[in-house]
Amino acid sequence: MSIKEKASTKEFPEIKEYHATSCGIFFKRKKLLCTKNSPYQKIEVFENEYFGRILILDGLVQTTERDEFFYHEMLVHPAFVAHPLPQNILIIGGGDGGGLKEILCYPIEQVYLVEIDPLVVEVSKKYFPWLLPSLKDKRSKLLIADGREFLKETDRKFDVVIVDSSDPVGPSLPLHEKDFFEDLKNCLNPEGVVVTQLGSPLYHLDSITKKNIFLKKLFKLVFFYLAPVPTYPGGSWCFAFLSDKVGPFAIKRNPPSGLKYFNLEIHQAAFALPAFMRSVLCKT
Numbered sequence: 424m425s426i427k428e429k430a431s432t433k434e435f436p437e438i439k440e441y442h443a444t445s446c447g448i449f450f451k452r453k454k455l456l457c458t459k460n461s462p463y464q465k466i467e468v469f470e471n472e473y474f475g476r477i478l479i480l481d482g483l484v485q486t487t488e489r490d491e492f493f494y495h496e497m498l499v500h501p502a503f504v505a506h507p508l509p510q511n512i513l514i515i516g517g518g519d520g521g522g523l524k525e526i527l528c529y530p531i532e533q534v535y536l537v538e539i540d541p542l543v544v545e546v547s548k549k550y551f552p553w554l555l556p557s558l559k560d561k562r563s564k565l566l567i568a569d570g571r572e573f574l575k576e577t578d579r580k581f582d583v584v585i586v587d588s589s590d591p592v593g594p595s596l597p598l599h600e601k602d603f604f605e606d607l608k609n610c611l612n613p614e615g616v617v618v619t620q621l622g623s624p625l626y627h628l629d630s631i632t633k634k635n636i637f638l639k640k641l642f643k644l645v646f647f648y649l650a651p652v653p654t655y656p657g658g659s660w661c662f663a664f665l666s667d668k669v670g671p672f673a674i675k676r677n678p679p680s681g682l683k684y685f686n687l688e689i690h691q692a693a694f695a696l697p698a699f700m701r702s703v704l705c706k707t
């Protein structure tokens with residue numbers, strides 16, 4: 424960015440997300456596109472010169488046009504290259520549709536998108552270009568429902584479940600709890616794989632460690648992996664790959680072409696954990 428460009432952004436107000444009490448990230452707000460309160464949360468979309476449109480829920484950055492591919496590709500493709508035959512898919516959360524568009528790259532039978540907040544879907548349809556075409560795909564079924572209730576009530580079984588929650592506060596809190604993962608397990612086919620986002624290895628290591636304990640009791644195979652997400656706290660994000668039968672390393676198919684971050688080398692490398700994570704996660 425040139426000095427002139429830097430100076431020209433001065434007039435814009437700043438949007439901040441605190442990552443801890445003394446630090447965080449800021450964006451200059453070029454244009455406010457939407458600010459609404461749903462019964463669940465505050466939903467904001469604004470435009471930043473560098474990152475494009477940014478979706479914020481209750482003050483937490485969810486996705487940006489410029490760097491969404493890091494997160495959404497790494498949320499979806501590891502499970503899809505490793506599962507023997509992913510046909511029936513469930514996404515819980517993820518009402519912005521970033522994960523859905525990645526899933527639809529595969530020849531699946533059906534994908535349920537279960538999002539609690541209809542306003543997130545409405546707003547994302549309007550401001551993020553990938554959601555509307557993904558919802559029009561005949562294989563997509565949008566259900567506005569509480570993910571936890573859906574799992575308790577459904578008799579469907581899924582091959583891959585993607586949990587695209589926000590941080591463990593507000594409407595996403597239940598999607599981080601033990602009961603939820605127990606219910607999730609009951610909705611999996613025998614070769615089912617679950618991927619869930621777990622937060623920042625720097626800021627959220629305690630909560631990742633707590634989940635590790637109950638996840639290892641529930642699933643025979645528990646793997647953690649990492650991906651860079653420039654606009655999330657700490658810039659590096661942790662995911663869990665969970666299954667009773669299917670591990671991540673025996674590759675069953677190539678990823679779709681045209682991806683911007685994921686490839687099979689990245690897939691293998693992503694499961695290598697730094698020493699500070701291994702020392703707390705690999706001893707239990």
Ligand code: AG3
Pocket residue numbers: 440483484485486517518519520521522587588589590620654655656
């Ligand atoms: N879900 C994970 C968002 C976590 C962001 N946390 C934060 N900024 N503190 C993203 C949903 C996008 N499909």
